[in-house]
Amino acid sequence: xxxxxxxxxxxxxxxxxxxxxxxxxxxxxxxxxxxxxxxxxxxxxxxxxxxxxxxxxxxxxxxxxxxxxxxxxxxxxxxxxxxxxxxxxxxxxxxxxxxxxxxxxxxxxxxxxxxxxxxxxxxxxxxxxxxxxxxxxxxxxxxxxxxxxxxxxxxxxxxxxxxxxxxxxxxxxxxxxxxxxxxxxxxxxxxxxxxxxxxxxxxxxxxxxxxxxxxxxxxxxxxxxxxxxxxxxxxxxxxxxxxxxxxxxxxxxxxxxxxxxxxxxxxxxxxxxxxxxxxxxxxxxxxxxxxxxxxxxxxxxxxxxxxxxxxxxxxxxxxxxxxxxxxxxxxxxxxxxxxxxxxxxxxxxxxxxxxxxxxxxxxx
Ligand SMILES: C[S@@+](CC[C@H](N)C(=O)[O-])C[C@H]1O[C@@H](n2cnc3c(N)ncnc32)[C@H](O)[C@@H]1O
Numbered sequence: 001x002x003x004x005x006x007x008x009x010x011x012x013x014x015x016x017x018x019x020x021x022x023x024x025x026x027x028x029x030x031x032x033x034x035x036x037x038x039x040x041x042x043x044x045x046x047x048x049x050x051x052x053x054x055x056x057x058x059x060x061x062x063x064x065x066x067x068x069x070x071x072x073x074x075x076x077x078x079x080x081x082x083x084x085x086x087x088x089x090x091x092x093x094x095x096x097x098x099x100x101x102x103x104x105x106x107x108x109x110x111x112x113x114x115x116x117x118x119x120x121x122x123x124x125x126x127x128x129x130x131x132x133x134x135x136x137x138x139x140x141x142x143x144x145x146x147x148x149x150x151x152x153x154x155x156x157x158x159x160x161x162x163x164x165x166x167x168x169x170x171x172x173x174x175x176x177x178x179x180x181x182x183x184x185x186x187x188x189x190x191x192x193x194x195x196x197x198x199x200x201x202x203x204x205x206x207x208x209x210x211x212x213x214x215x216x217x218x219x220x221x222x223x224x225x226x227x228x229x230x231x232x233x234x235x236x237x238x239x240x241x242x243x244x245x246x247x248x249x250x251x252x253x254x255x256x257x258x259x260x261x262x263x264x265x266x267x268x269x270x271x272x273x274x275x276x277x278x279x280x281x282x283x284x285x286x287x288x289x290x291x292x293x294x295x296x297x298x299x300x301x302x303x304x305x306x307x308x309x310x311x312x313x314x315x316x317x318x319x320x321x322x323x324x325x326x327x328x329x330x331x332x333x334x335x336x337x338x339x340x341x342x343x344x345x346x347x348x349x350x351x352x353x354x355x356x357x358x359x360x361x362x363x364x
Contacts, residue, residue: 005069009076019329059110153178157189198285268321297326
């Protein structure tokens with residue numbers, strides 16, 4: 001029997017789950033509609049993956065998964081596209097993904113887990129669905145902590161700000177104090193990875209693979225300096241859309257990262273040189289899938305596809321770019337552990353699968 005058990009709604013490839021496990025929270029299952037997430041989720045975390053629409057999940061499904069755990073944690077990061085800066089220009093209410101936070105709230109109402117945690121983009125707080133989610137928690141008697149978290153303050157080598165909710169039926173809960181005064185940098189994170197060429201994969205890690213560059217984009221990246229923009233290029237390399245006034249609002253598109261700064265925010269298309277400042281600081285290519293995953297806090301060995309399995313940039317970019325950074329997941333996990341007054345008996349080892357909780361529970 002485990003004293004504590006967590007279920008991760010919208011679990012994806014397991015960024016949040018992996019961080020929670022590293023903090024010592026046993027995750028028993030993850031639920032997601034994307035079957036491609038099954039392999040990385042199960043292989044790296046030893047938890048069950050249920051290919052289900054969260055909208056079809058009910059309280060008895062969750063209670064079976066929790067078993068007789070004394071502390072039930074319900075975690076989740078509903079798809080954030082409806083709230084992203086990009087989608088603000090569209091009628092996001094029309095998105096079929098809009099009600100998913102309401103589905104999360106429905107499950108909280110029906111099982112009243114001791115702990116709830118949610119992560120999303122900061123813009124979520126401008127929408128009624130967010131206020132409704134918090135109001136539901138408060139009406140149910142939860143003590144709610146919520147804030148926008150700067151992930152660089154917890155050791156993520158990436159500029160990324162995220163709204164985090166921690167809620168507890170046991171008492172007041174908050175996020176542990178920041179751990180890093182000086183942000184970790186791109187150099188700290190990926191500086192030691194072996195060099196590869198655009199379009200190539202490394203012999204010993206097929207996931208350290210970068211997308212191909214057209215001859216024009218190869219010239220462009222050669223003309224780019226770390227932290228610069230397309231304005232550094234000779235005129236003949238600048239595209240028409242950049243010349244137009246509207247293009248002026250995207251000076252960061254096509255650029256190189258800087259070694260001594262955190263990376264820009266990873267998106268689902270970080271593997272493309274033309275999709276943001278995703279050029280490698282000195283090699284003439286976009287960052288590799290492995291580099292993107294490491295910048296999202298995934299450990300170097302995290303397996304996203306089986307050995308020699310096919311690499312689909314689009315699907316894998318989505319899994320990695322959409323993930324809750326493992327570092328943030330771990331911070332959330334440590335906050336829950338500290339809140340519960342859990343005392344570690346063993347230190348969780350990276351990549352190790354929990355059979356049961358390594359913790360004694362002693363609720364203060
Ligand atoms: C922001 S990502 C979650 C990332 C994940 N928490 C992580 O840390 O790796 C949102 C996920 O929701 C999944 N999703 C979208 N609609 C869903 C639904 N109706 N039911 C279950 N999962 C859904 C997507 O496949 C995607 O993996």
